[in-house]
Amino acid sequence: MKIVLTLFVLILPLYVLSQDAENAFHKAANLYIDEKNKEAKETLDDAMRKYPNDPKLNALRNKIKEDKKKEDEQKDKQDQKKDQQNKDQKDQEQKDQKDKKDQDKKNQQDQNKKDQEKKDQKEKKQGDEKKDDKDKKDNKEIPPSVSDKLKEMQMSEEKAKMILEAMKHQEIQYLQQNKRKATKPKDRSKPDW
Numbered sequence: 001m002k003i004v005l006t007l008f009v010l011i012l013p014l015y016v017l018s019q020d021a022e023n024a025f026h027k028a029a030n031l032y033i034d035e036k037n038k039e040a041k042e043t044l045d046d047a048m049r050k051y052p053n054d055p056k057l058n059a060l061r062n063k064i065k066e067d068k069k070k071e072d073e074q075k076d077k078q079d080q081k082k083d084q085q086n087k088d089q090k091d092q093e094q095k096d097q098k099d100k101k102d103q104d105k106k107n108q109q110d111q112n113k114k115d116q117e118k119k120d121q122k123e124k125k126q127g128d129e130k131k132d133d134k135d136k137k138d139n140k141e142i143p144p145s146v147s148d149k150l151k152e153m154q155m156s157e158e159k160a161k162m163i164l165e166a167m168k169h170q171e172i173q174y175l176q177q178n179k180r181k182a183t184k185p186k187d188r189s190k191p192d193w
Contacts, residue, residue: 021051028060040064 024047031040041064047057150160 021054025056
């Protein structure tokens with residue numbers, strides 16, 4: 001009976017120790033399954049301090065480490081993918097802005113070109129009207145006696161018009177060059193300029 005009692009005293013602590021390791025394993029495993037990884041790791045670390053050589057606890061710890069590593073890799077890949085998407089989005093926005101600026105610039109150039117064409121057409125139309133009015137005026141102003149005199153001097157009507165235009169321009173230039181006299185007396189207290 002002593003032998004049985006001695007065996008019982010020796011085996012009982014091993015049995016109790018194995019039950020505590022088994023309970024810690026199940027508790028950590030259940031937390032891991034419930035995706036409470038932080039709590040599972042804490043429980044497992046406590047059990048590993050007490051039972052460092054337990055194969056189930058070591059296997060669970062390795063599994064948690066492996067899953068953590070995979071999770072970190074997945075997170076890194078997702079972060080890289082997000083960064084790439086953000087970069088692509090920024091690039092697309094910059095391209096869209098550049099395209100919009102180019103389109104606006106092109107539209108502005110087209111508008112300026114249209115405005116210039118309208119202006120040119122208007123000026124041409126006004127020039128044609130002035131020329132027609134001048135020709136009509138010139139034709140009306142030349143009395144028959146002037147035509148006879150031009151024939152006597154052997155001068156064409158166009159040449160006579162050119163001479164008159166030149167004289168008109170010289171007269172305008174002369175008048176512009178003359179210094180105008182003041183209508184009011186000069187104020188001596190103010191500068192000359």
